[in-house]
Structures are given as C-alpha cells and as structure tokens.
Amino acid sequence: MVKTIIINGSPRAPKSNSKQYAEIFRKYYTGETISFMINNRNHSEICDHIEGCSDIVFVFPLYADGIPSTLLNFLKTLETYQINQKPRVHILINCGFIEPEQNNVALDMMRLFCRQNRYEFSSTLAIGAGEAFLTTPLSFLVKGKIKKFAKLVASKKTEHLSVTLPLSKKSFVKASTKYWIAYGERFGCSKEQMASMKIE
Numbered sequence: 001m002v003k004t005i006i007i008n009g010s011p012r013a014p015k016s017n018s019k020q021y022a023e024i025f026r027k028y029y030t031g032e033t034i035s036f037m038i039n040n041r042n043h044s045e046i047c048d049h050i051e052g053c054s055d056i057v058f059v060f061p062l063y064a065d066g067i068p069s070t071l072l073n074f075l076k077t078l079e080t081y082q083i084n085q086k087p088r089v090h091i092l093i094n095c096g097f098i099e100p101e102q103n104n105v106a107l108d109m110m111r112l113f114c115r116q117n118r119y120e121f122s123s124t125l126a127i128g129a130g131e132a133f134l135t136t137p138l139s140f141l142v143k144g145k146i147k148k149f150a151k152l153v154a155s156k157k158t159e160h161l162s163v164t165l166p167l168s169k170k171s172f173v174k175a176s177t178k179y180w181i182a183y184g185e186r187f188g189c190s191k192e193q194m195a196s197m198k199i200e
C-alpha cells in the first residue's frame with residue numbers, strides 16, 4: 001500500500017494553478033501516484049481510492065483566508081467514510097498574496113480536520129504569490145521547493161516549507177496592480193469596476 005493520492009481542491013481545478021503545482025509535484029515524486037480533481041459528483045469515487053493509499057497530498061488555493069468550499073464539501077464526505085488504514089496527509093497550498101504565512105489559517109483548518117478524524121498530519125508547503133510565480137523567470141525557486149516537498153513526502157518526514165517571490169511588498173503590489181488592470185481591460189472591465197462590489 002505505497003501509493004499517493006493527489007487531490008486538487010481548487011474550484012477551477014482543470015484550469016487551476018493548483019493543477020500546475022500538482023503536475024510539478026508528480027514530476028519530482030518518485031513513488032506511485034493517482035490524481036483527482038474534486039467536483040460535486042466524484043466525492044465517493046475519491047474516497048474509495050483513498051482506502052488503498054499510504055499518503056494523501058491535498059493541493060489547493062487559499063480562498064478568503066480559508067480552504068475553498070469545493071474542498072470543504074469534500075472533507076464533509078470524507079469524514080463520514082469508513083477508512084480502515086488512514087493515509088498520512090500532506091498539504092501543498094498556494095495563495096495570491098506575496099506572504100506565504102497568509103496560508104497558515106487554512107493549514108490550521110486542515111490540521112484540525114486531521115486531528116478530529118485521526119489522520120496523521122505531515123509535511124506542508126505554503127506558496128506565496130502563487131498566481132504569478134510560474135509565469136516569472138524565478139519559477140525555478142518554487143519548482144525547487146516542490147522538489148524538496150516531494151522528497152519529504154517520499155521519505156515520510158514531517159516539515160513545514162514555504163516559498164515566495166523575492167520581491168518587496170511595494171514592488172509586488174505595483175506589479176500585480178499593473179497585471180490585474182491589464183487583465184480587466186482585456187474583458188472590458190475598468191479598475192473602478194473591479195474595485196466595486198458589483199461583480200456581474
């Protein structure tokens with residue numbers, strides 16, 4: 001039973017940054033893996049596959065300082081499932097802001113789930129600037145950290161890792177504001193419209 005299940009908990013899983021991070025993890029991980037993206041219909045299928053695995057790697061984004069509802073709903077199903085040999089749980093989380101510690105509350109939510117449901121909570125990797133990182137010339141930094149995280153999972157070691165773009169907060173805000181204004185313009189949306197509560 002040495003198989004790792006990678007579970008993508010992003011609400012936009014097929015087009016997600018989490019998907020890219022999961023693929024990098026898979027490239028560096030030496031063990032056997034199976035992968036799933038959570039949707040409304042596959043909770044039971046994923047739970048059935050968890051039974052035969054030694055490790056779970058949850059890969060997901062930070063949403064509103066917590067775990068996305070897609071993942072939360074899945075965890076509600078998982079806690080009702082009878083799993084005899086519970087796998088070790090590892091987390092690869094990414095957030096949009098530059099500070100990887102923004103992810104800490106979501107990690108605590110996962111830690112609590114594990115404690116309440118008797119899963120061993122093991123290694124974690126918290127990525128800051130997760131939306132932008134892979135599009136920059138510094139993407140080797142996040143890839144290197146994922147490689148280290150993959151080694152931790154394979155060697156059954158428990159450690160917390162984090163990584164972010166080596167920019168000052170001021171430079172990050174300047175660059176990201178420019179990026180999002182240009183992004184909005186492509187869809188005919190002004191800076192003022194994006195800053196308003198009217199999202200439709």
Ligand SMILES: Cc1cc2nc3c(=O)[nH]c(=O)nc-3n(C[C@H](O)[C@H](O)[C@H](O)COP(=O)(O)O)c2cc1C
Binds near residue numbers: 010061131
């Ligand atoms: C609805 C929503 C809420 C978000 N909330 C946060 C947040 O609280 N803090 C943060 O740093 N990033 C936040 N983000 C940014 C995402 O974490 C970031 O874009 C991430 O790369 C998305 O990953 P994904 O493509 O795997 O879903 C939010 C994004 C969305 C769409």
